[in-house]
Amino acid sequence: MHRVAPRIVVLWLAETRRSLSPAAHRAELLHAPLGWATVATAALAIATTAIGIAAGAAPLIRAGGAAIALTAVLAGLQAAHLARSAASGGTRRSHA
Secondary structure (H helix, E strand, O other): OOOHHHHHHHHHHHHOOOOOOHHHHOHHHOOHHHHHHHHHHHHHHHHHHHHHHHHOOHHHHHHHHHHHHHHHHHHHHHHHHHHHHHHOOOOOOOOO
8 A cells, every 4th residue: 555556546647647746656646544444344344254254243244344454445545645645746744
């Protein structure tokens, strides 16, 4: 998320022929707390789902599925933040 997403946004913006500041080419576009929350939620989702499957515990599997859905929402928010920051020239400082 911290390397791939900024690159995808920069490529998308370059494709739309928008001019990009030097900051738009770096990871300064990231919102670090949101990125780390996404990573933590993904790890929790994977662990909970795996444990639930191994134990045959449907409630854990459902909890893991909910955590996976939350991870997708957080990743979408990060992508929106990246696009907004890159479009504005990356002038906002991240918390990284």
